[in-house]
Amino acid sequence: MKEITVRSFAKINLSLDVGACDAQGYHEVDMIMQQLAFHDDVQLRFVRFPGGKKGDIGISVRTNRYYLPTDRRNLAWRAAELMIDRYGSSWESGRLEINILKRIPVAAGLAGGSGNGAAVIHGMNVMFGLKLTLGEICSLCEELGSDVPFSAVGQARGNKVFPTAVRRDSMAASCVRATGRGTVLEPLRGIDRSIVIAKPALSVSTAEVYRGIDNCDIPERPDNRRLARRLEENVVGDGRVYEDFINVLENYTLAAYPKVAELKERMERMHPEKALMSGSGPTVFAVFRRMEDAQKSCRILRKQGYEAYWTRTMK
Numbered sequence: 190m191k192e193i194t195v196r197s198f199a200k201i202n203l204s205l206d207v208g209a210c211d212a213q214g215y216h217e218v219d220m221i222m223q224q225l226a227f228h229d230d231v232q233l234r235f236v237r238f239p240g241g242k243k244g245d246i247g248i249s250v251r252t253n254r255y256y257l258p259t260d261r262r263n264l265a266w267r268a269a270e271l272m273i274d275r276y277g278s279s280w281e282s283g284r285l286e287i288n289i290l291k292r293i294p295v296a297a298g299l300a301g302g303s304g305n306g307a308a309v310i311h312g313m314n315v316m317f318g319l320k321l322t323l324g325e326i327c328s329l330c331e332e333l334g335s336d337v338p339f340s341a342v343g344q345a346r347g348n349k350v351f352p353t354a355v356r357r358d359s360m361a362a363s364c365v366r367a368t369g370r371g372t373v374l375e376p377l378r379g380i381d382r383s384i385v386i387a388k389p390a391l392s393v394s395t396a397e398v399y400r401g402i403d404n405c406d407i408p409e410r411p412d413n414r415r416l417a418r419r420l421e422e423n424v425v426g427d428g429r430v431y432e433d434f435i436n437v438l439e440n441y442t443l444a445a446y447p448k449v450a451e452l453k454e455r456m457e458r459m460h461p462e463k464a465l466m467s468g469s470g471p472t473v474f475a476v477f478r479r480m481e482d483a484q485k486s487c488r489i490l491r492k493q494g495y496e497a498y499w500t501r502t503m504k
């Protein structure tokens with residue numbers, strides 16, 4: 190029996206701009222993504238079936254969230270299936286057991302499911318001695334979803350159990366500028382701050398938001414080139430970076446879901462350096478210089494009925 194546990198981190202979007210939609214229904218994006226320390230734990234165990242047929246591998250998924258699917262609809266399952274199809278024909282027969290301890294809210298704009306998919310690919314790379322490079326891991330992740338490659342490069346920074354070559358790869362990064370469908374990644378330095386994430390009790394479909402944004406006015410867009418430069422030059426201290434903390438998807442989600450707009454206003458009143466919706470929502474994050482302020486805001490938001498967490502950005 191082999192076993193590994195992978196940390197599967199949440200992300201926030203420090204900026205997000207959307208362009209045209211391609212023939213497959215995917216929009217061109219230009220965004221800066223930042224990994225948080227807040228994470229799920231994805232445990233993988235391989236139980237051998239002695240005497241079974243080579244390449245005959247079963248998959249099982251368990252989670253601590255009763256409402257999450259544990260079959261093919263779970264991204265962790267699909268990641269395992271992809272790896273078995275691609276590399277498993279010579280493996281001994283057995284069952285891959287995936288046990289996900291979820292902390293990251295589901296369908297929240299935090300790439301929780303995407304991270305679990307990336308974690309399974311990373312974990313199987315280690316368990317089965319595949320010696321894949323981080324670039325190869327990202328190509329596999331791209332087949333699973335737009336946010337999955339970023340989750341993979343972020344996890345490479347935060348998992349000591351991974352091979353040194355993966356952890357030290359030049360693509361390993363907790364912050365990136367992502368273009369194309371969100372899968373062309375350029376590593377950046379990122380911010381070093383305390384963060385509160387909070388969501389109202391509703392889920393938002395990413396596909397719905399991308400469909401809706403085509404008919405929205407977009408009064409303001411981030412200058413991602415300037416933001417990337419400012420992050421690299423580490424000018425976070427003077428606050429200028431926040432000029433480009435703009436998520437154009439707010440133009441759809443805040444109008445379609447007034448509870449998200451209300452949450453953002455409440456968080457802005459707590460005097461963070463910045464408050465912004467993450468991804469397609471409904472999670473809103475607030476950036477604080479001091480952890481005590483983040484914790485205090487988090488307590489207030491919980492009292493107001495929101496699901497809220499305090500955490501840090503990852504270096």
Ligand SMILES: C[C@](O)(CO)[C@H](O)COP(=O)(O)OP(=O)(O)OC[C@H]1O[C@@H](n2ccc(N)nc2=O)[C@H](O)[C@@H]1O
Pocket residue numbers: 202205214215216217218222298300303333334335336337369370371395396399400468469
């Ligand atoms: C909103 C973000 O979370 C920002 O980081 C991502 O762009 C979404 O990434 P994701 O959840 O991994 O998205 P996917 O699972 O690849 O796609 C879900 C759906 O969102 C839409 N989609 C996604 C990515 C993209 N660049 N353009 C799109 O229009 C497509 O309709 C797609 O069918």
Ligand SMILES: Nc1ncnc2c1ncn2[C@@H]1O[C@H](COP(=O)(O)OP(=O)(O)OP(=O)(O)O)[C@@H](O)[C@H]1O
Pocket residue numbers: 257258262263264265289294295296297298299300301302303305306336395468469470
């Ligand atoms: N392992 C998983 N964890 C969470 N959700 C999953 C998982 N596998 C599949 N899903 C499904 O994926 C959908 C989106 O969940 P997820 O938490 O990834 O959303 P998200 O945080 O909005 O992601 P993104 O920011 O990448 O759009 C949900 O409807 C959920 O049922």
